[in-house]
Amino acid sequence: MISINKNKFILLVLVCLTCIYNVNAQTFISRNVKINIFSSTPVEDIKAASNGGNAVLITSTQEIAVQLAIKSLSFDKKLMQEHFNENYMESDKYPLAKFKGNFEPKIDWSKDGEYTVAAKGILSVHGIDQPRTITGKIAIKNGMITLNSNFDVACAAHKIKIPSLVFTKIAEVIKINIQATLTSLK
Template sequence: MLCISVKAQSYLSSNVKTSFFSSTPIEDIKAASNKTTAVLIAKTGEFAFLVSMKSFEFEKKLMQEHFNENYIESDKYPTASFKGNIQPNIDWSKDGEYNVVAKGILSVHGVSKPRTIATKISLKNGIATIASAFDVACVDHDIKIPTLVFTKIAKVISVKVNGTLTQKP
C-alpha cells in the first residue's frame, strides 16, 4: 500500500513505466509495466512508488508465468515499492533539470532494503519527469534462482523507472 499524505503540493501518476532487464550469455529477459503509481511531495521531498508484480509484461508468456509463479511469487508478494526522500530537495517552482538521489527503502519479494538511487528530475510547467536506473541483486531480496536455470537468469537485474508526474494542488 502506498501511504504518503498528499495534502501538500504534490506530483502524481498512475502510469509510470518500470522495466527490468536480465542478460546472460544464454538468454536476455526483459519486461515492463506502465502501471506504476508514483507520488512526490514537493515541500518535503518525500517520494514513493508502487508496482504490481503481475502488471509486468514479457515478450514470452511462459517467461511471465515463471516470473510470477516461481521467482517473484506474485500471489504471496504482489507488489514492489520504494518509499523515501529526494536529496537534496529541489526548488519545485523553477523549471530545470536536477540530478538528485532517492534515499529510502526498496521492498521486493517481501524483503526491504535501504537504497540510494540516482535520479534525474526534469521540471517544466508544473510537470515533473523522473528517470532512474539501478541494479537489484536477486540474493538481496531472497529471490531464488534454481540451478537448472541459473545460466538463463542474471544474478543482478537492471531496473529503470521513468515517467511523468503531474502537479496536484
C-alpha cells in the same frame, strides 16, 4: 436548539480548506509509471515492461514513493511471465514492489530545471526491505515533473532464488529503468 456562530465557522472552514489546498498543491502523482526490467546473461537476454506503476511525490518533504503491481509486468513469452510470477516473485503473496524515500539535495520545485538527485529510502521487493540510495534525474517543466532512474536489484538481496538449472539464463543482478511523469494532484 444550539445556534452556531456562522462567521467563526466559515473562518474555520476556510482555514482548513486552505490547509488541504496547500497540501494538494505540493503533491504530484502518476498512474502510468513506465518500468522496464532487464536480465542479461551470455545465454539469454530477458526483458519485461509495465506502464502501470504508480508514483507519489510530496514536494514539501521531498518524499518520493513508487510502486508497481508485479503482475503488470509483461513478457514476450507468457509461460516465462507465469513462471516469473509463480516461481520467482511469488506475486500472489507479494503483489507489489515499492520504493519509498527522500530526495537529496533540496530542490526548488517551483522553478523549471533539471537536477541529478539521489533518493535515500527503502526498496521493498519480494517482501524483503532493503535500505537503498537510488540515483536519477529530475526534470521540472510547466508544472510537470519527470523522473528517470536506472538502478540494479540483486536477486539474492531480496531472497529471490534462482535454481542452478536456469542459472545461466537469469542474471543475478536485474537492471531496472523507471520513467515517470508526475502531475499536480488536483
